Amino acid sequence: MPPLGEGTVRGVNVAYRKGLPGPGPDLVIVGGGTLGLAVAWKAAGAGLSTQVVDPTPGKGASWAAAGMLAPVTEVHYGEERLLRLNLYSSELWPDFAAELEEAAGRPVGYRRSGTLTVARDTDDNAALEELFAFQQRLGLQVERLRARECRSLEPSLAPRVRGGILVPGDHQVDNRALVTALRVAAERAGVRFRPAAATTLLVEGDRVRGVRLDSGEELGCGTLVLAAGSWSGKVRGLPPEAVPPVRPVKGQLLHLRGPADALLATRNIRGLDVYVVNRADGRLVVGASVEERGYDTTMTAGAVLDLLRYAYELLPGVTELEVTELTAGLRPGTPDNAPLIGPAVLEGLVLATGHYRNGVLLTPATAEGIVDLLAGGGLPERFAPFSPRRFTGATVREPIS
Template structure:
C-alpha cells in the first residue's frame, strides 16, 4: 500500500521485517499515524529466511547471562502475542510449544553439551540431561548413534513468514501504512531532532523515526549510530509428507538445527559467517548443513530440497540488541538482534511504543541502550 505523498506521519519505521512491523503495529494501536518504509517487500530480509526458533534455553551461552534474561522475557511474551495476532488476523502463525532436544553424536559433543547443561542448571533453567536411549524414545527418528542430549520443554517455535503476513494485515487494519520498494538513504534532522527520512523517492517528514533496518541500520547517516554489522546465515528448506515429520521437537546439535513444521516443511540451518553483505548460497554450506542434519535424523535424505537461501542477521560487538532512544530527539533504535529477532520482536515492539508515548519505565531493556557503545569508547579513551 502506498502512502499519500507529502503527508506528515507521526512515526516512520525504517524496515519491514518482523521487528519493524511489530513496532509499527504497537505504535498504530496507540493511535499514532505510522508508515513503514521497506527497501524490498515486508519480510524479504532476515525475517523471511529465519527458522523462527523461540529457544532461549537451548541457545544459552557462557557469558551471556544478561542477554539470557531478556531472551527468557521475550519467550514469555510470545503466547499472548501470538494469540492476539492470530485472533486479529485469522492467520495461523504455526506457533508450537513443542520443546527442543539438543543431541550429541560423539564424545566431544557429549562434553560440550554436558558443560552447557551444567550452566543451564546453575541458571535455574528447565533443561534435563537424557541418555541416548531416552532421546530416541522422545524422538524415534533420531539416529542410533545419538549418545545423549538435553531436553528443554519450554523452547518453542513459530513460522516467521506467517508472522510477517499477520503483522502486515494487523498493521493495515489499525490504519498503518507500508511503502515497499523504497530505500531510505538517510534520517533527516532539524537541529537536534529528527525531521523524517530521505528516500530515493524524496523526503518523508515525520515527528519520530524508528530504525529497524536490520543489518543496514548503521547506513543511515545518523550521528553516533551503533555498530551494527551483517552476519551471514545460510539456511535450507525441505519438504516431505506432513504426517511423517523427522521430529516433533526442535532438534539441535553443535552443528545444525532442524525445525519441522505442521505442513511438511523442514528447516535446516544455519551458518554463521562474517561476509559483509554477501548473500551467495554456497555448495559447501548446503553440503555441511545437510550432512549435519542427516547424521542425527537420517530420514532427512528422503526429503525434497525446495529452497536454499542466505540472510543477514544484524550483529553487534556484544551480540546484544540495540533498543531505545537515540542521540536525536525523536529517534529510536530497534535493531542488532542478531539471531534473536523473532524471539525479541514482541517485547522490542512494546518497549519502542512505550518510549514513543513517553514511558521510560521498561528497565529490562536498559542494558541494551544505543548509547552503550559510545560510553564504552569514552571509558576506553579515558583509561589510556
C-alpha cells in the same frame, strides 16, 4: 493534536518540521521486518499515525529465519542479561501470537514443540554436560537424557547419538506466516506502507526530523524508529557517534519437505553445529552457517554440504526428503552480540535493531518496550543494558553479562 512543534502526542515529541514538506505522521519506521512491523502494529493501536518505509516489507532476514523461540537451548556464556530479556519475551509469545492471529485473521504457526539437543559422539556429550551444568546454574528448566531416552522420544534419531538435553518449554513460530500476519494486522490498524528505500535521515541540530526516500521525497515525522536490521548503519545523514554499530552476519539455510502424516521428528532437533526445525505440516528448516561475508547472500556448495552432513548425522532420514529451497539471510550483529533498543543519541531517533540471532524471539518484548517509550511511559528497566547509547564514544565492548 497540538499544532506542529508544540506539545507531545502520548509522550512522543512532535518535531518541528520547518523546512520539511508538509505535516507528516507521528511515527515513521524504517524497516519492515518482524520488529518494524510489530512496532508499527502496536503503535497504530496506541493511536499514533504510523508509516513504514521498506521496499519489500518482510522479505529480509525475517523471511530467511527459522522461527525458533529457544532462549534456554540457545543460552550462551556471558549473556545472562540477554537471557533475561529473551526469557521475558518468550513468556509474551503465546498471548502475542493469539492476539496477532485474531487481528490478522490468519495463523502464524505458533506451537510449543520443545527442543532436543543431542550429542553425536563422546566429545559432543562432554560439551553437552558443560552446557547442562551452566543451564542448571541459571535455574533453567532442562533435563539430561541418555541415548536411549533420546531415541525413545525421537525414534528417527541416528543410532550414534550419545545423549541429549531436553528443553520442553522451547517453542517456534512460522516466521514467514508471522511477517505476513504482522503486515495484515498493521494495515488493518491504519499503518501506511511506503514501498521505498530510506537513503538519508534528515537531521537538524541534535534532532532527527524525518527521512529522504530513494525517490527524493522527504518525509517529516515526530519520531523515527530505525529497524532496518543489518542495513541500519548504512542509512546516511547521521553524525559518526549516532551511526548504529551493526554489521551483517550471513546465515545459509535449507528448506526440506516430508509427508505431514509421517514427521521425521516432533521436536526441534539441535546439534552443536546444526539445528532442524520441524513444522507441523512436514516442512523442515536446517540451519545455519555463521559467516562474516559482508552483504553477500549467495548460497555456496560448501555450506549446503555441511548442513546436510550435520543434519544427516542426527537424523539420517533427511536424505529422503524433498529439497524445496536454499536461502541465505543477514543477521544484524553488534560488537557485543546484544540488541540496540531505545533512544539514540539524537532526539527523535529510536533504535530497534542489532538483534542478531534473536530477532523473531525478541519481537514481542521489543515492540512492547518501544511502544511504551513512544506512549510516554518510558522504556522499562529491563532494556537498560541494551541502550544504543552504550556505544557512544566506544568502538569495542565486551559481551553483555
